[in-house]
Amino acid sequence: MPVQAAQWTEFLSCPICYNEFDENVHKPISLGCSHTVCKTCLNKLHRKACPFDQTAINTDIDVLPVNFALLQLVGAQVPDHQSIKLSNLGENKHYEVAKKCVEDLALYLKPLSGGKGVASLNQSALSRPMQRKLVTLVNCQLVEEEGRVRAMRAARSLGERTVTELILQHQNPQQLSANLWAAVRARGCQFLGPAMQEEALKLVLLALEDGSALSRKVLVLFVVQRLEPRFPQASKTSIGHVVQLLYRASCFKVTKRDEDSSLMQLKEEFRSYEALRREHDAQIVHIAMEAGLRISPEQWSSLLYGDLAHKSHMQSIIDKLQSPESFAKSVQELTIVLQRTGDPANLNRLRPHLELLANIDPNPDAVSPTWEQLENAMVAVKTVVHGLVDFIQNYSRKGHETPQPQPNSKYKTSMCRDLRQQGGCPRGTNCTFAHSQEELEKCNPHGLCLYCCLLSSVVSMGTVHNELYKQQHVYAVKRAETCFFSQFFPPLEGPRERIQES
Numbered sequence: 001m002p003v004q005a006a007q008w009t010e011f012l013s014c015p016i017c018y019n020e021f022d023e024n025v026h027k028p029i030s031l032g033c034s035h036t037v038c039k040t041c042l043n044k045l046h047r048k049a050c051p052f053d054q055t056a057i058n059t060d061i062d063v064l065p066v067n068f069a070l071l072q073l074v075g076a077q078v079p080d081h082q083s084i085k086l087s088n089l090g091e092n093k094h095y096e097v098a099k100k101c102v103e104d105l106a107l108y109l110k111p112l113s114g115g116k117g118v119a120s121l122n123q124s125a126l127s128r129p130m131q132r133k134l135v136t137l138v139n140c141q142l143v144e145e146e147g148r149v150r151a152m153r154a155a156r157s158l159g160e161r162t163v164t165e166l167i168l169q170h171q172n173p174q175q176l177s178a179n180l181w182a183a184v185r186a187r188g189c190q191f192l193g194p195a196m197q198e199e200a201l202k203l204v205l206l207a208l209e210d211g212s213a214l215s216r217k218v219l220v221l222f223v224v225q226r227l228e229p230r231f232p233q234a235s236k237t238s239i240g241h242v243v244q245l246l247y248r249a250s251c252f253k254v255t256k257r258d259e260d261s262s263l264m265q266l267k268e269e270f271r272s273y274e275a276l277r278r279e280h281d282a283q284i285v286h287i288a289m290e291a292g293l294r295i296s297p298e299q300w301s302s303l304l305y306g307d308l309a310h311k312s313h314m315q316s317i318i319d320k321l322q323s324p325e326s327f328a329k330s331v332q333e334l335t336i337v338l339q340r341t342g343d344p345a346n347l348n349r350l351r352p353h354l355e356l357l358a359n360i361d362p363n364p365d366a367v368s369p370t371w372e373q374l375e376n377a378m379v380a381v382k383t384v385v386h387g388l389v390d391f392i393q394n395y396s397r398k399g400h401e402t403p404q405p406q407p408n409s410k411y412k413t414s415m416c417r418d419l420r421q422q423g424g425c426p427r428g429t430n431c432t433f434a435h436s437q438e439e440l441e442k443c444n445p446h447g448l449c450l451y452c453c454l455l456s457s458v459v460s461m462g463t464v465h466n467e468l469y470k471q472q473h474v475y476a477v478k479r480a481e482t483c484f485f486s487q488f489f490p491p492l493e494g495p496r497e498r499i500q501e502s
Contacts, residue, residue: 011036011070011109011135011138011139012070012073012074014026014028014036014037014038014040014041015035015036015037015052016037016038016041016051017038017040017041019038020074021038021067021070021071021074021076022071022074022076023066023071023076023077023078025038025040026038026039026040027039027066027071028066028067028070028071029042029061029064029065029066029067030064030067030139030140030141030147031050031055031057031064031141031144031147032055032057032058032059032141032144032145032146032147032150033050033052033053033055033146033147033150034136034139034140034141034147034150035050035051035052035053035139036067036070036139037051039061039066042061043061048061055146058144059143059144063143064141064143064144065084065141065143067138067139068099068103069099069102069103069105069106069138070106070138070139072103072106072107073106073107073109073110084143090371091371094371094372094374094375095142095143095371095374095375097375097378097379098142098151098371098374098375098377098378098379099142101378101379101381101382102137102138102140102142102151102378104382105134105137105138105381105382105385106134106138108124108125108126108131108134108385108389109124109131109134109135109138125389125392125393126385126388126389127165127296129161129297129315130158130161130162130165130385130388133154133157133158133161134158134385136150136154136157137151137154137155137158137381140154142374145368148368148369148374149364149366149368149369151374151377151378152360152361152366152369152373152374152377153360153362153364153366155357155360155377155378155380155381156327156357156358156360156362156377157362158357158381158384158385159327159353159354159357159358159380159381159384160322160326160327160330160357160358162354162384162385162387162388163327163330163331163333163334163354164294164330165388166334166337166347166388166391167294167330167333167334167337168294168295168296169391169392169396170337170338170341171293171294173299176293176295176299177303179291179293180284180288180291180293180295180303183287183288183290183291183293184245184284184287185241187244187248187287188241188244189241189242189244189245189248189283189287190238190241190242190244190245191242191245191284191304192231192234192238192242193306193432194304194305194306195306195418196227196231196233196234197242197304198277199227199230199231200223200227200234200239200242201242201246201273201276201277201280202273203222203223203226203227204219204223204242204243204246204266204276205266205271205272205273205276206226207219207222207223208264208265208266208271209266209271209272211265211266211268211271212265213255213263213264213265214263214264215260215261215262215263215264216240216243216261216262216264217261219243219264220236220239220240220243221236223239223242223243224236224239227239243264245280245283245284246276246279246280246283247264248283249279249280249282249283250267250279251266251267251270251276251279251280252264252265252266252267253265253266253267278313278317281300281304281313281314281317282317282320282321284304285300285314285317285318285321286321289321289326292333294330294333297311297312297314297315297318298311300314300318301313301314306428306431307428324362327357327358328355328358331351331354331355331358334347334351334354335348335351344395345387345390345391345394345395347387347391349387350383350384350387353379353380353381353383353384354380354384356376356377356380357377357380357381357384360377414433414434414440415433415434415435415440416431416433416434416435417433418431419431419433419435
């Protein structure tokens with residue numbers, strides 16, 4: 001019966017006996033399926049197969065090399081050379097170069113602190129997704145054909161994530177949110193903030209989960225009427241845009257009628273909140289990718305849920321939307337970003353290596369690489385990861401600057417409604433509303449209303465001339481929100497439509 005695999009962070013100990021790897025009794029031996037077990041436990045196996053996935057072990061256990069990359073991480077004495085007999089001298093040379101590249105990369109996983117056999121990776125120069133992908137590469141057995149195929153895929157995955165990380169490093173987080181919602185609105189959709197969007201989706205589900213078919217107008221009116229008691233800003237326009245987002249995600253089965261409105265029926269696979277929300281989130285991520293935006297799982301969790309508890313959920317959506325062509329497109333996007341910034345770190349030198357990694361076939365049934373191809377891939381992934389770490393440590397402002405609070409950066413122009421009415425806020429520090437009078441004064445020293453804060457982030461202060469913003473400003477002031485710019489505006493009558501604040 002297969003044994004349950006350990007957590008990926010427990011890669012420094014044997015997953016069977018739970019002893020930390022060492023150079024004497026518990027030598028780490030990686031199998032072709034990328035599971036690593038100590039040699040003592042392998043010798044005790046009743047059948048020659050991986051205890052986790054039952055993959056046959058085709059090579060004699062005594063011939064499989066010890067994983068030096070893992071040994072060096074536990075502080076063990078690592079021999080300078082390990083005798084491996086391959087077909088010819090040329091293969092041996094390619095193998096040694098590839099193995100050395102993996103061992104050098106493994107040093108980024110060196111634990112700074114942690115319990116026995118468990119790495120504590122929080123202070124690493126690499127992000128957690130990079131660490132996880134690197135652990136996969138370190139556990140590949142290069143002398144096995146299947147292990148080499150897995151190593152090529154792991155190298156490609158590391159390269160693709162490196163490109164994403166570099167693009168993220170060059171993005172302005174203050175502009176990211178504005179660019180995302182602008183892209184969403186450009187497609188006739190809208191995100192109303194974590195709390196209101198969740199309620200709107202649940203009401204859509206409430207109306208249609210029993211298989212009912214409603215016209216768009218009736219569905220929108222139903223949601224608006226149910227939302228208004230808690231969210232007075234709910235309007236037919238904004239809820240219509242939310243329904244449009246679900247329509248773009250193909251969540252509805254539409255029945256056309258002659259001389260009457262079409263009927264919308266929720267597809268059976270989306271008649272649960274989890275399924276509907278996942279498709280909703282995937283559509284927003286897809287829109288962001290179409291707009292050339294690269295957003296980390298942490299940022300996605302904060303933007304869509306107001307917390308950091310949904311990182312894994314968002315990462316799974318991002319991974320599912322990736323295609324074999326995504327890597328090459330990301331390399332092109334990075335090139336454009338570097339041209340715009342002047343490329344002070346000379347990251348353009350990484351492009352040939354990234355293109356080599358992008359050309360690796362990600363299919364699990366791909367043909368086994370030659371030893372020369374394996375060496376080239378390992379050299380390429382080592383180069384690009386080193387380039388990422390060097391950029392983070394020496395060029396990235398995010399890497400060594402203490403974040404300073406930006407005036408109006410979170411548009412905290414009024415007190416949080418959830419905190420005031422319910423005594424707590426699910427968004428915590430990510431909330432776009434103030435949680436105290438001190439925070440209100442600190443984040444909004446000029447006393448601007450929300451709409452002037454939004455506008456002042458893209459134009460210079462004192463030049464608020466856009467008619468739409470004037471109208472929204474007037475409505476904000478009518479709600480007793482004081483604003484520094486009131487002196488510039490006559491008392492105009494404006495529409496009651498509001499931009500969602502959260």
